[in-house]
Amino acid sequence: MTQAVSGLTGFERLALSAYGFLLKVLQPLLRHKLRRRAQHEPEYGQDVAQRFGQYTATAPAGDFVWLHAVSLGETRAAALLLPALREAFPGMRLLLTHGTATGWVQGSALLQAGDVQAWLPWDTARATRQFLAHFKPRLGLLMETEVWPQLVQACLQAGVPLCLLNARMSEKSLVAALRWPLLSGPAYRGLSLVLAQSAMDAQRLLRLGCQDVRVVGNIKFDVVVSASARNQASRWRRGLGSRPVVMLASTREGEELLWLQALQSQPDRLAQLKALGVVWLVVPRHPQRFDEVHALLVQAGLDCERRSTWGDREPDAVRMASADVILGDSLGEMQTYYLVSRMALLGGSFAPLGGQNLIEAAACACPVVMGPHTFNFADAAAAAVEQGAAVQVQDMQAALDEVVQALGQPQRLEQAQGAAAQLLEKGRGAVPKHIHALRAMAVIDMKGDVV
Numbered sequence: 001m002t003q004a005v006s007g008l009t010g011f012e013r014l015a016l017s018a019y020g021f022l023l024k025v026l027q028p029l030l031r032h033k034l035r036r037r038a039q040h041e042p043e044y045g046q047d048v049a050q051r052f053g054q055y056t057a058t059a060p061a062g063d064f065v066w067l068h069a070v071s072l073g074e075t076r077a078a079a080l081l082l083p084a085l086r087e088a089f090p091g092m093r094l095l096l097t098h099g100t101a102t103g104w105v106q107g108s109a110l111l112q113a114g115d116v117q118a119w120l121p122w123d124t125a126r127a128t129r130q131f132l133a134h135f136k137p138r139l140g141l142l143m144e145t146e147v148w149p150q151l152v153q154a155c156l157q158a159g160v161p162l163c164l165l166n167a168r169m170s171e172k173s174l175v176a177a178l179r180w181p182l183l184s185g186p187a188y189r190g191l192s193l194v195l196a197q198s199a200m201d202a203q204r205l206l207r208l209g210c211q212d213v214r215v216v217g218n219i220k221f222d223v224v225v226s227a228s229a230r231n232q233a234s235r236w237r238r239g240l241g242s243r244p245v246v247m248l249a250s251t252r253e254g255e256e257l258l259w260l261q262a263l264q265s266q267p268d269r270l271a272q273l274k275a276l277g278v279v280w281l282v283v284p285r286h287p288q289r290f291d292e293v294h295a296l297l298v299q300a301g302l303d304c305e306r307r308s309t310w311g312d313r314e315p316d317a318v319r320m321a322s323a324d325v326i327l328g329d330s331l332g333e334m335q336t337y338y339l340v341s342r343m344a345l346l347g348g349s350f351a352p353l354g355g356q357n358l359i360e361a362a363a364c365a366c367p368v369v370m371g372p373h374t375f376n377f378a379d380a381a382a383a384a385v386e387q388g389a390a391v392q393v394q395d396m397q398a399a400l401d402e403v404v405q406a407l408g409q410p411q412r413l414e415q416a417q418g419a420a421a422q423l424l425e426k427g428r429g430a431v432p433k434h435i436h437a438l439r440a441m442a443v444i445d446m447k448g449d450v451v
Contacts (some may be wrong), residue, residue, distance in 0.1 A: 007156070007186075007189065007190070008153075008186055011182055012182050012183075012185060012186050014182075015180075015182035015183055016125075016149060016150065016153065016182075016183070016186060019149065019150070019183055020124050020125050020150060023122060023123060023124050023150075024124055027052065027122065030051065030122060031048065034048055034051070037101070037288070040287075040288040041101040041102075041287065041288055042101075043101035043104045043105065044101050047118070047119060050118050050119040050121065051119050051121055051122050051127075052121060052122055052124075052127050053121040053122075053124075053126060053127030053128065053129070053130035053131050053134075054127075054130070055130070055134045059134050059135070059136070060116055060135065062093045062114065063091075063092075063093065063136070063137075063138045064092075064093050064094065064095035064116070064135055064136070064137040064138065065085070065089065065092040065093070065094060065095070065137065065138065065139050065141065066095040066097065066135065066137035066139065066140045066141065066160075067082075067085075067094060067095070067096055067097070067141045067143070068096075068097045068098075068120055068140070068141065068142045068143060068146055069096065069097075069098060069103055069107060069143045070098060070099040070100060070103055070120070070143070070145075070146045071098070071099060071100040071102055071103040072100070072102040072103055072106055073144075073356075073357055074103065074143040074144050074146070075098065075102075075103045075106040075107045075110075075143075076106065076220070076360075077143055077144065077166050077219045077220055078096075078107070078110065078143055079106075079110055080219050080220065080222050080223060080431060081165070081166075081219055081431055081434060082094070082110055084431050084432065084434075084435050085435065085438070086112075088435045088438070088439060093114045093115060093116075094110075094111070094112070094114075094115040094116070095115070095116050095118065095135050095137055096110065096111065096115065096116070096117045096118075097117070097118050097119060097120040098117075098119065098120065099119070099120055099146075102286065102287065102331070104117070104119075105331060106331070106332070109332075116135070118131075118135070120146075120151075123148040123149070123150045123151055124150055125150050125153070125154065128148075128150050128151045128153075128154035128155075129154050129157070129158070131154075132154055132155065132158045132160060133158075137160055138160070139160065139161055139163070139438075139441060140155055140160050140161065140162040140163065141163050141165050141438075142162065142163065142164050142165065143165055143166055144164075144165070144166050144167060144168055145167070145168060145169070145173070147164060147187045147188060147191065148187060149183045149184075149186045149187040152186065152187045152188075152190035152191065153186060153190060155190070156190050161192040161193070161441055162190065162191055162192055163191065163192055163193040163194070163195070163438070163441070164191050164193070164194045164195070164205075164210075165195050165219070165434060166195065166197060166218060166219045166220070166430070166434070167194050167195060167196045167197060167201060167205060167213075168196070168197050168198075168201050168376070168377075169196075169201050169204040169205050169208070170204075170354065170375045170376050170378060171204070171375065171378075172354070172375050173204075174204040174207065174208065177208055178207075178208070184208055184209070185208075185209050187208075188205065188208040188209045188210045189209040189210070189211065191210055191211070191212075192212065192441075193212050193214075193437065193438075193441070194210045194212060194213040194214070195214055195216045195433070195434055195437055196213055196214065196215050196216065197215075197216075197217060197218040197379065197430075198215060198217075198218075198379040199215050200378070200379060201215075201379070202214070202215050214437060216430050216433035216434055216437065217427060217429060217430035217433060218359070218379075218380065218427060218430055219430045219431055219434065220357055220359040220360070220380075221359055221424060221427030221428050221429075221430060222428055222429070222430060222431045223359060223360055223363045223424075224363075225335055225339070225363050225364055226335060229333070229335035229336045229339060230339065232333070232336045233335075233336045233339035233340050235314040236314055236315055236336065236340050237340055238314050238317070239314040239315030239316060239317050239320055240279065240315055240317075240320050240340065241317055241320060241321065242277070243277045243278070243279045243320070243321075244276060244277060244278055244279070244342045244407055245278075245279055245280075245281050245326075245340050245341045245342060246278050246279075246280055246281065246341060246342060246343055246344070246345070246403055246407075247280075247281040247282075247283060247328075247337055247338070247341040247343075247344040247345070247366075248280065248281070248282045248283065248344070248345050248347060249283055249334075249337070249338070249344040249345065249346055249347050249356065249361065249368075250283060250284075250285040250334075250346070250347035250348060250356040251282060251283065251284050251285060251293075251347035251348075252284075252285050252286075252347055252348050252351055252353050253289065253351075254351050255347055255348075255350050255351050255396075256282060256284075256293055256296055256297070257296065258350055258351070258395075258396045259282075259345070259350075259396055260296070260297075260300050261396070262395075262396040262397045262399070262400050263400065264300075265397065266397070266400075269400055269401065269404060272404050273400070273403070273404060276404070276407050276408070278403070278407070279320065279323060279324070279325065279326065280324065280325040280326070281325070281326045281328055281337060281340075281341060282297065282325055282326070282327055282328060283327075283328030283334070283337055283347075284328075284329075284347075285347055285348070285356070287329070287331060290327065290329040293327060294306065294327050294329070297325055297327065302324040302325050303322060303323050303324045303325070304323070304324065304325050304326075304327055305319060305320065305323040305325070305326050305327070306326075306327045306329050307326060307327060307328050307329055307330050307333075308329045308330060334360055335360065335363075335364055338360060338361050338363075338364035338366040339364045339366070341366050342366075342367075342406075342407065342413060343366060343367045343368070343369065343403065343406055343407075343413065343416075344361055344366050344367070344368050344369070345368075345369050345370075345371075345396075345399050345403075346358055346361075346368050346369065346370045346371070346374075346390075348373070348376075349370045349371035349372070349373050349374050349381075350371035350372075350373070350395070350396050350399070351371075351373065352373045353373060353376075354373060354374065354375045354376030354377070355370065355371075355373060355374035355375070355376050355377045355381060356376075356377070357377060357380070358370070358377065358380060358381065358384055358389075358390060359380060359424065359427070361420070362384065362389050362420040362421070362423045362424045363420075363424050364420075365417040365418075365420050365421060366417075366420065367389060367390065367391075367406070367413060367416035367417060367419075367420060368384065368389065368390040368391075369390070369391050369392075369393060369399045369402050369403065370384075370385075370390055370391070370392045370393070371392075371393065371394075371395065371396070371399065372392070372393075372394055372395070374392070380427075383423060383426075383427070384420075384423055387419045387420075387422055387423040387426075388415065388416055388419035389416060389419040389420040389422075389423045390416075
């Protein structure tokens with residue numbers, strides 16, 4: 001009897017069977033969703049068969065280290081880990097998988113000769129087994145949260161050690177997982193190694209049944225601001241002039257409307273912001289919403305400039321002197337957006353969505369104002385507030401009040417920028433700790449070769 005089967009109770013086997021049957025029934029809905037999303041993001045229409053563990057090309061030769069980064073944030077974290085991973089294990093070939101188009105686009109820039117990029121299959125027993133049989137990875141690395149019961153069981157059956165890296169587990173996610181112990185148990189117990197961002201994350205993951213959990217810190221603190229982003233920010237500042245830029249960073253659906261309503265609800269505050277010369281920079285989290293958000297801004301009567309119209313040029317100074325808002329409708333330029341901003345309102349935190357990563361803002365010395373919903377990044381958010389690099393408020397109206405106060409006190413902003421640098425420095429070092437732990441895995445020898 002295999003390890004995957006012998007480690008399960010009878011009830012867990014029944015639950016996995018029911019779960020697999022449900023996912024099989026839902027496959028037509030997934031195909032429909034992919035077709036619909038491909039109308040705005042063509043990547044969703046590519047290699048759809050891979051989503052179901054079906055492959056037409058000949059299986060690639062060579063031993064792979066498989067790294068799964070589901071979406072944009074996880075792929076950015078993977079980008080910080082990969083150079084050290086390649087240096088430590090020069091014989092590795094990378095199999096990079098994703099679940100979203102934004103992750104795929106970002107991940108394509110990380111590939112080298114011999115690497116392969118693919119979609120992670122839908123979590124059925126058949127699809128996951130076929131995925132592993134096709135690529136034959138020697139080691140699986142999941143970024144942050146992507147733990148699926150059938151995938152874990154398939155790895156156990158195939159003898160593929162599976163590690164959860166930069167692992168995080170919010171209290172909300174823990175409660176949700178504990179509601180389905182017959183599925184979460186087989187998923188989390190089957191992980192070979194878990195490298196957690198914080199002690200609280202580790203405690204929650206242990207409660208879910210993870211066997212080997214170590215606290216190593218958050219990879220995202222090891223971010224480096226690129227020279228190209230700094231140069232681009234300098235060019236943009238020439239066109240933007242002296243007007244202070246305030247960013248709505250990685251906004252999610254509904255948050256732009258909250259911001260507009262807060263602006264329009266108090267004319268006195270709006271007058272103060274205009275007197276300060278504020279130009280808003282709205283950067284939606286998902287690119288398929290760029291046109292939708294642009295229409296919303298124009299409908300609200302705002303003079304809106306789209307970043308995509310600049311190309312490689314700097315913003316037109318005359319145009320920027322009158323614009324109310326810039327729509328950040330580009331990918332891969334978040335560092336530049338943060339560098340040109342005096343401060344940022346953190347998307348995902350004003351609606352009950354759990355917030356976004358604020359570490360990149362800290363790396364660019366951009367103070368952050370957060371809403372009340374930061375449960376996905378609770379430890380980083382609390383550390384930023386304690387350090388003075390961020391302020392947490394109850395709603396969008398309070399956030400706008402904070403903007404007025406902060407822009408009117410330059411010394412306060414400078415202190416927050418310094419606090420952001422301290423926050424970043426204090427959190428660094430997770431990448432080498434990850435590498436040290438992975439070197440000890442039995443499938444990788446100390447010379448750095450996959451064996």
